[in-house]
Amino acid sequence: MARYIVCLTFDFDVMSGHIARGHTTPTLISRGEFGVVGAGRILSLLRAKEIPTTWFIPGFTIETYPEICSQVVDGGHEIGHHGWTHRQPASLDRAEEEEELVRGNECIERLSGQTARGYRSPAWDLSAHTLDLLLKHNFYYESSMMGHDYIPYRARQGDMIDLHQPMVFGQSTRLIEMPISWSQDDHPHFEMAGSRPGHRNANSVLENWVDDFIYMTRITDWGVLTYTCHPYVIGRGHRMLMLERLIDKVNALGAEFMTMEKAARLYDERAPFS
Numbered sequence: 001m002a003r004y005i006v007c008l009t010f011d012f013d014v015m016s017g018h019i020a021r022g023h024t025t026p027t028l029i030s031r032g033e034f035g036v037v038g039a040g041r042i043l044s045l046l047r048a049k050e051i052p053t054t055w056f057i058p059g060f061t062i063e064t065y066p067e068i069c070s071q072v073v074d075g076g077h078e079i080g081h082h083g084w085t086h087r088q089p090a091s092l093d094r095a096e097e098e099e100e101l102v103r104g105n106e107c108i109e110r111l112s113g114q115t116a117r118g119y120r121s122p123a124w125d126l127s128a129h130t131l132d133l134l135l136k137h138n139f140y141y142e143s144s145m146m147g148h149d150y151i152p153y154r155a156r157q158g159d160m161i162d163l164h165q166p167m168v169f170g171q172s173t174r175l176i177e178m179p180i181s182w183s184q185d186d187h188p189h190f191e192m193a194g195s196r197p198g199h200r201n202a203n204s205v206l207e208n209w210v211d212d213f214i215y216m217t218r219i220t221d222w223g224v225l226t227y228t229c230h231p232y233v234i235g236r237g238h239r240m241l242m243l244e245r246l247i248d249k250v251n252a253l254g255a256e257f258m259t260m261e262k263a264a265r266l267y268d269e270r271a272p273f274s
Contacts, residue, residue: 004217005224005263006255007178008046008053008247009080009143011120012039012072012231016060016086020122031232038235039068043075045240049247053077054260056120056143059084059107066111073112078259081105081116081139089127098133105137117261120144124180131157134175141176141264143226148179150216150223152267174273176264178226184209185228190239202242206249213250222270224263 015032018024046053055072057079062069073079083089084104089097105115119134121144134142142155155177158170182188189205192198209227216223227246234243251257 003222003256003266004213004254005266006213006250006257007224007226007260007263008051008257009120009226009228009260010039010042010053010055010231010234011082011228012055012057012061012069013082013086013122014061014065014232016058016083017122019060020086020088033232034235035230035232036065036068038231038233038240039072041235041240042229042231042243043071045244045247046077047075049244051247051257052259052262053257054080054118056080056082056118057108058082058086058122059104060086062107062111069111078118078261079108079112079116080118080120080143080260081108082120083122086122088123088125089121089130090125092127094127094129094133097127097129101133101137117141118143118178118264120180131155131173131175135173139175140261141178143178143180143260145177146179146181147177149181149212150220150225152179152224152264153177154273172273176267178224178260178264180226180228184212184226186233186239187228187230190233190236202238206242206246209246210249210253213253213255217253224267226260 012035014035015029018028018032055077057069081104084100108116117140119139119142124144126144147153154172155175156170157173160168189200190198213225216225
């Protein structure tokens with residue numbers, strides 16, 4: 001039986017991403033603060049549609065806004081790891097990166113009663129140490145890489161990369177990669193950053209996102225499509241209407257909505273690690 005899985009995921013950064021870049025002026029902080037407004041709207045929509053989702057939440061957000069984060073848990077949604085700060089792992093040494101993992105997991109365990117099963121890197125940028133640390137701290141899956149669009153796979157360690165030589169691929173690990181894409185992320189489409197204008201028409205983004213699902217149904221009889229949204233981005237009125245339409249359209253096309261951990265476990269059953 002064909003199964004077409006959709007993972008709606010939310011990176012609940014609030015202002016942590018701005019702070020990590022040293023942007024602490026009042027207007028930039030307020031842009032992140034709107035994420036709490038957006039999160040409330042998203043949770044109401046998900047409750048009405050009875051859809052389980054995964055929220056990747058920095059420890060900073062959990063400690064700054066414990067009430068709304070508790071509402072995420074109470075709604076039956078999975079909590080994934082997204083750093084304590086929103087600093088990119090590649091900017092940290094190994095000890096600093098591990099401290100982020102540990103402190104973030106402590107926040108998640110206090111919030112939800114268990115440590116995170118999944119990890120998503122701030123800015124989707126891994127360091128040379130990230131996979132080692134995720135395996136050491138017993139993460140089940142990772143969601144920051146882009147090696148496929150519809151099929152999870154095993155994250156590798158030890159790739160050998162030399163500009164003047166063919167690439168030598170490292171060994172697969174037990175860590176399941178749940179791939180993502182900038183094209184299925186709301187931030188590049190809607191937020192101004194540097195020379196990027198942002199503020200695309202939401203209906204054109206919706207059309208692309210629905211077509212990505214349709215293509216999955218054409219080329220495979222089993223797949224997982226992940227959409228990544230940020231409450232301070234998707235939470236604006238016209239984009240909330242887009243999100244609602246997305247849910248309705250892919251649902252009518254046969255989508256099964258589930259948490260990322262559940263989707264990873266289904267992949268694990270289909271392709272056990274050896």
